[in-house]
Amino acid sequence: MAIVYLNGEYLPADEARVSVLDRGFVFADGVYEVIPAYGGRLLRLEQHLQRLDNSLAGIRLANPLDRLQWGQVLEEIVKRNSENNGDLSIYLQVTRGAAKRDHVFPDEVKQTVFVMATPMSPVPDEQLENGIAAISHDDIRWRYCHIKSIALLPNTLMRQVAREAGAAEAILYRDDQVTEGAASNVFIVHNGRIITPRKDECLLPGITRDLILEIAADNGLDCEEADISMQMLREADEIWVTSSTKEILPVTHLDGQAVGNGKPGPVWRDMLDRYQQYKDKLRQGIAQ
Template sequence: MIFFKDGEYLQEEQMNLSINDRGYAFGDGVYEVIKVYDGMLYTANEHLERLIESAAKIKISLPYTLEQLIEITEELQQKNELSTGHIYLQVTRGVAPRAHQFPDQNMPPVVTGYTVENPRPVEQLAAGAAMKSVEDMRWLRCDIKSLNLLGNVLAKQEAVESGCQEALFVRDGIVREGSASNVFGIKEGVLYTHPANHFILNGITRRVVLRLASELSLPVVEKEFTLEEACSMAEFFFTSTNAEITPVVTIDGRTVGKGVPGMITKQLQKMFEAQIPVLVAAGQAQERDANGPAS
């Protein structure tokens, strides 16, 4: 595998990460996961814009522009011949002796990246998943895609130990998001989801779903709702880069709707999937334009 680190593309044995990296010592950094379908990046601009925003929120100045970050992800995909999977990019504040305060402002951040080959979760997309509610005790800046994921890890493990695929964070009685996803409910033909504030990460797939809902003329209400209201939805699903639009059939062992993926959820899934070949065709056309006419 070819890795990226601070402007270089390296073999695994060439990768050298310092124990004094603030990402290792404090989780002092941010990251993004960018999906690749059939060798083409999906919503890369949106992901990388959010990476820049997350870095700015924790006062890290990225050494790359959006255009350069796009080039890095494209290069990683090509060098690793990634077909379907994702690209992971991480930015830490840099390498410095361990101290809570920021190091010297001239300390450059560390930017790394790599690729992961993984198929679409077609079985889960068709059958649906189970969620377990977990008390949300994380910090209050969930809008930042931070490396500080211990709360998410513990919630996910609790869900897995209960035989569920995803955790459902509940804070002050209000459903917030999943441990690695955003959540949506459908009732009486209306799509409900938590507003994009500091309690949740404004997921890229979440934004795609809101656009698809608009194309479907499906009314959307961004408002808080309780766990009891979530369980009483006719349909429920969670979204993420790798989970796409995953139907939820039980919450805390309680059946959601009819206990199978709902009609509107399946319609949104079909619309989402229909974008993939369009995306690939557009990407291939861009490559042909960049390379000039075939000889």
């Protein structure tokens, strides 16, 4: 039985209980993070905790734990759920807590803090060999997508639309400019250059996204943050979607049309190799 953390206690997942008046349940009034743990080592913990700070500030909610306390909780959750020494996906969520239902923030409230670990499944070989299909979709979400809010209904609706179209992801756009995927960041390779949309309120500043940019820069690859029009997306030699759990996936078909030659491209293969090398260093304790 998986062990979770809830409001200061470590307990079996089936024993964890949250009030039905919790504002996370009633209003989706909360934020979350997802942190991979490779070989028991958390990926980019400081960056994830900084993004958590930013998200909490964005919804005007105090952080219930300091960095040291978060580190202790997360390390303990990894330890208690690492029986087979497999890779884990750590999910943490902070809500405004239980209070009388009212749209206005309650004057006094105790945040609800929840952390769980899920075994991380490897990306299927078929997706690595053949890539995935994606659709394009108008970005129907709210304007503060840089906040990692638990209010994910628009994202789930767009992922469902993608699934019903036989695709694995929806690539979103506003005013003809690519923002991100429904549950991922987006990269393209265009005329030999790796490009990802620049950070703003329309997209989540992905930790995996930033790591890929760092790896590219460290290895002298031509990479930049810039606007990506829908025309550039459709003309791209390669398209990738990235996330903490899926890492880097090649999109080989978009809206039923082949991307490039319809197969995972060489730049993606090179970047995936470099990303795996980074993970190996993390497991050995020589990277963060």
